[in-house]
Amino acid sequence: MATDLSFEKPLVELQDKIKELRKFTEEKGIDFTDEVIRLEAKAKNLAEQIYGNLTPWQRVQISRHPERPTTLDYIGHIFTDFVEMHGDRLYGDDLSIVGGIARLEGRPVTVIGHQKGKDTKENISRNFGMAHPEGYRKALRLMKQADKFNRPIITFINTQGAYPGKAAEERGQSEAIARNLLEMANLSVPVICVVMGEGGSGGALAISVGNYIYMLENSIYSVISPEGAAALLWKDSTLAMRAAESMKITAPDLLDLGIIDEMIPEPFGGAHRDVVKQSQSIKESLLRGLEELLPMSPEELKTQRYNKFKQIGTFKALS
Amino acid sequence: MLKDLFGKKRKFATVPTDSSRMQQVPVIEQKEVPEGLMHKCSHCGSIHYSKDLEKNLKVCKSCQHHFILSSTERVQSLLDNGWFIEEFDADLLSNNPLQFPGYEEKLEQDKEKTNLNEAVITGQGLLKGQPVILGVMDSRFRMGSMGSVVGEKITRAIERAKERKLPFILFSASGGARMQEGMISLMQMAKTSAALAQLSNERVLFISVMTNPTTGGVSASFASLGDINIAEPGALIGFAGRRIIEQTIRQELPKDFQTAEFLLKNGQLDMVVHRKEMRDKLAQLVAMHTVWEGA
Numbered sequence: 287m288a289t290d291l292s293f294e295k296p297l298v299e300l301q302d303k304i305k306e307l308r309k310f311t312e313e314k315g316i317d318f319t320d321e322v323i324r325l326e327a328k329a330k331n332l333a334e335q336i337y338g339n340l341t342p343w344q345r346v347q348i349s350r351h352p353e354r355p356t357t358l359d360y361i362g363h364i365f366t367d368f369v370e371m372h373g374d375r376l377y378g379d380d381l382s383i384v385g386g387i388a389r390l391e392g393r394p395v396t397v398i399g400h401q402k403g404k405d406t407k408e409n410i411s412r413n414f415g416m417a418h419p420e421g422y423r424k425a426l427r428l429m430k431q432a433d434k435f436n437r438p439i440i441t442f443i444n445t446q447g448a449y450p451g452k453a454a455e456e457r458g459q460s461e462a463i464a465r466n467l468l469e470m471a472n473l474s475v476p477v478i479c480v481v482m483g484e485g486g487s488g489g490a491l492a493i494s495v496g497n498y499i500y501m502l503e504n505s506i507y508s509v510i511s512p513e514g515a516a517a518l519l520w521k522d523s524t525l526a527m528r529a530a531e532s533m534k535i536t537a538p539d540l541l542d543l544g545i546i547d548e549m550i551p552e553p554f555g556g557a558h559r560d561v562v563k564q565s566q567s568i569k570e571s572l573l574r575g576l577e578e579l580l581p582m583s584p585e586e587l588k589t590q591r592y593n594k595f596k597q598i599g600t601f602k603a604l605s
Numbered sequence: 606m607l608k609d610l611f612g613k614k615r616k617f618a619t620v621p622t623d624s625s626r627m628q629q630v631p632v633i634e635q636k637e638v639p640e641g642l643m644h645k646c647s648h649c650g651s652i653h654y655s656k657d658l659e660k661n662l663k664v665c666k667s668c669q670h671h672f673i674l675s676s677t678e679r680v681q682s683l684l685d686n687g688w689f690i691e692e693f694d695a696d697l698l699s700n701n702p703l704q705f706p707g708y709e710e711k712l713e714q715d716k717e718k719t720n721l722n723e724a725v726i727t728g729q730g731l732l733k734g735q736p737v738i739l740g741v742m743d744s745r746f747r748m749g750s751m752g753s754v755v756g757e758k759i760t761r762a763i764e765r766a767k768e769r770k771l772p773f774i775l776f777s778a779s780g781g782a783r784m785q786e787g788m789i790s791l792m793q794m795a796k797t798s799a800a801l802a803q804l805s806n807e808r809v810l811f812i813s814v815m816t817n818p819t820t821g822g823v824s825a826s827f828a829s830l831g832d833i834n835i836a837e838p839g840a841l842i843g844f845a846g847r848r849i850i851e852q853t854i855r856q857e858l859p860k861d862f863q864t865a866e867f868l869l870k871n872g873q874l875d876m877v878v879h880r881k882e883m884r885d886k887l888a889q890l891v892a893m894h895t896v897w898e899g900a
């Protein structure tokens with residue numbers, strides 16, 4: 287059963303009532319069909335009202351939904367023959383990032399993504415999807431392997447951010463992220479990045495320097511969490527809702543700003559309501575993107591990627 | 606009495622929770638060395654003539670604490686004749702892409718306070734006779750945070766270094782990304798790093814010098830990507846903030862955590878160089894990267 291978010295409550299209550307009436311009709315033989323039809327129409331209206339006008343803060347909540355599909359969920363539905371690879375060959379294997387080789391409609395590709403857990407136990411082993419340097423270095427190792435064997439790279443982004451810990455700093459969290467940014471710019475294969483949950487700052491960017499950046503409709507991508515921004519800017523983390531509005535972190539906003547290339551629609555109510563359908567639409571976008579990128583030469587791919595990031599920024603000249 | 610003599614109180618842009626650290630690493634001081642006749646070191650408490658401190662490149666003679674230099678003072682301390690031969694893109698100004706409330710006012714305030722247009726200056730100059738491209742960030746302007754203009758000026762400086770095949774030296778001093786520019790700010794990390802990838806492919810030298818403070822998105826992009834990574838003594842360098850880490854791991858961090866010396870010990874830096882030796886060291890390194898044509 288899905289965990290419901292507070293703004294979904296009126297709809298959930300209505301749906302529960304419909305269910306109850308149906309049960310009554312079945313079990314007690316009292317005919318509530320007319321009432322059910324009336325309420326179903328009402329529920330449909332209400333759903334359109336709620337999900338058709340999601341506020342940035344509501345999207346933040348959906349992006350963090352405990353049942354939000356993870357990288358491994360999408361890998362299972364979009365690709366075949368996934369073979370997971372482990373370790374950065376320098377320090378360890380960071381389970382908050384998964385990666386390996388898989389087939390996309392038959393073509394071998396390298397797939398990498400942040401991995402959040404499904405329950406508390408898994409979340410602890412995966413550090414809630416927050417990577418240490420070895421996670422980014424594993425990702426880089428797999429990307430260079432892809433580059434060597436001429437495989438396109440697909441990344442899935444879903445992290446609160448890089449892990450803020452003592453060991454992470456000691457092992458060079460900054461350098462690990464920075465190195466990925468530089469090396470990804472140099473890859474001579476197509477790179478498509480899909481932000482499908484939380485795109486948290488440098489920890490998200492570290493596997494997101496692609497030719498195309500896609501975002502699921504209810505994902506967020508931000509320089510700092512809304513809570514963090516509120517704490518820093520207004521010294522009050524409860525103003526996170528306000529920060530979410532001001533900071534332009536939703537897919538529609540980032541599409542407008544030219545930061546992302548495509549917004550992938552989600553099923554009504556969010557990706558977790560229909561992971562199969564969601565996977566299908568991601569797959570279609572990936573195939574379309576690769577069709578455009580695959581004919582490009584290594585140099586063209588690098589140039590396209592460079593120019594894409596180079597043009598981000600707004601300024602004026604002193605008059 | 607004494608207090609008055611030594612001018613304004615230290616001001617901190619952020620308030621560290623732990624007072625020992627406040628002494629150790631002042632994050633941002635609005636006016637590190639007041640114009641007054643005398644100056645009391647905020648680090649060790651010793652008293653110096655302000656003139657002497659200036660002469661000593663704003664390094665305390667007693668405890669060697671490196672006070673923050675403005676970007677113009679930094680250029681003065683490094684380049685022949687104290688300034689660029691050609692300054693780049695001095696006319697670029699930030700606008701407010703997200704219509705973020707209060708951002709324009711803050712930019713205006715900092716412009717007035719610092720006499721700068723943005724948090725980095727870039728240009729070409731001579732380092733002991735050797736042409737170099739130099740960028741210097743200024744932590745007094747919006748805490749040296751990286752928005753569009755900072756990212757663009759650094760990217761253009763790197764592109765010029767690539768075209769002119771001149772060594773690129775960048776002094777970082779930054780609290781990280783500029784929140785008021787949101788994702789546009791984050792993307793400057795990718796943009797500057799991508800430019801460095803091209804510079805590296807052309808085998809042009811990049812020396813990164815991290816000064817107090819070099820944190821967040823700046824630390825996690827160009828500042829960490831030098832062919833040679835240098836830091837000034839005592840500089841605060843790191844990805845995540847000390848307070849956030851302490852809250853996350855529920856553990857007190859060692860005193861020297863995220864200092865230049867801590868990074869050196871952990872293999873993240875090539876060297877820590879005293880400010881008074883910086884010009885000589887950089888000139889020496891640049892000279893060793895010019896094409897060797899034999900004796």
Ligand SMILES: [Zn+2]
Binds near residue numbers: 646649
């Ligand atoms: Zn001192």
